[in-house]
Amino acid sequence: MHNIFIALFAYLIDRKFGEFSFIKHPIIVIGEIITFFEKKFYKDSVTRGCLLVLFVLGIVSFFTLLLYLSLQLFNPFLNILISSFIASMFIAHKMLRDSVQNLLHVKNKKEAIAMLVSRDTKEMSESDVYKAAIETYAENLSDGVIAPIFYLLLFNLSGIVIYKAINTMDSMVGYRNEKYEKFGKCAAKLDDFANYIPSRLTALIIMLLAKQKNIFAFYEDGKKHESPNAGHPITAMALALHVQLGGDTSYFGKIKKKAHFGTGKEKIEKEDVQKALKLL
Structure with a gap:
């Protein structure tokens, strides 16, 4: 019950307030730890990448355990209140919703979507922009909302912080390119493992709500x-909205063959994005 209360309050705090500008975001701190190791010890090697994972998780686990033990000194109400506040910083539903919602109201939609996705946006049609918005919203519902809450429920503050450390490592070094193919492999595989259940849980939640x-x-x-x-939350969202997502996409000037997800209409409209935002 302790974890359930923390998860509920943390989610509500995030939905109401989002990011707190008066405090340095802990994800930035985790990113700085990753950058420090990379600058000092980078090597084009899987072993060195695994050492990065051990280094980051070791530091994060130590300070999270210290924080957890410190909170036990407070009475239960204060413990839950402070834990909820801290946990809310690792949930990104408001930021995700606001980013996608903003896309519907700006004039330069291509510029706005370029801030959310890595695909080429210059030649995008309006339908392509809306499709990219729905895809990134569905995918990030797992990484930014459901997975953090899932690990918070299971393992208290330690769970949500360690999960976000794994997720941040993947977002920084988990790329299949010349620099990170080997160095980022351990982080990428660990992120895949950590998201296995939450991604499917996200898809099930979308299907149930729809x-x-x-x-x-x-x-x-x-x-x-x-x-x-x-692919699972993206497909679930496509089925919920009766649209077809995915398909060939341009990245860095090259067309990448991608599967289609869902069997609905191919032309995505503003109303489809609004439906996606209302679903959760």
Whole structure:
């Protein structure tokens, strides 16, 4: 029950206030630890990348355990209140919603979507922009909302902080390019493992909220994604909105062949994005 109260209050705090400008965000601190190790000890090697993971998780685990033990000195009410405040900083629902919502109201939609996705945006149609917005919203519901809450419920503050450390390492070094193919492999695989259950849980939640008859229908298309996890919430969102997501996409000037997710209409409209935002 202790963890449930913390998770509930943390989610509500995030939905109401979002990011706190008066305090340095802990994700930035984790990013600085990753950058420090990379600058000092980078080597094009899987072993060195695994050492990065051990280094970052060791530091994060130590300070999180210290924080957890310190909070035990407070009475239960204060413990839950402070824990909820800290945990809320690792949930990003308001920031995610606001970023996608903002896209619907700005004049330069291509410039706005470029801040959210890594794909080429210059030649995007309005439908492409809306499709990218729905895809990034669905995928990040798992990474930024459901997964953090999932690990918070299971392992208290330690769970949510360690999960976000894993997720941050993946976002910084988990790329399949010349520099990070080996160095980032350990971080990327660990992130895949950590998101295995939450990504499918996110898809199930979307299907349930959309009142889909077959709540596991997302799996068939979801497993076609190159990521072992991202395709499931994206497919679930496509089925919930009755649209088709995915398809060939341009990255860094080259067309990348991608599977299609869902079987609905191909032209995505503003109303479809609004429906996605209302769903959760």
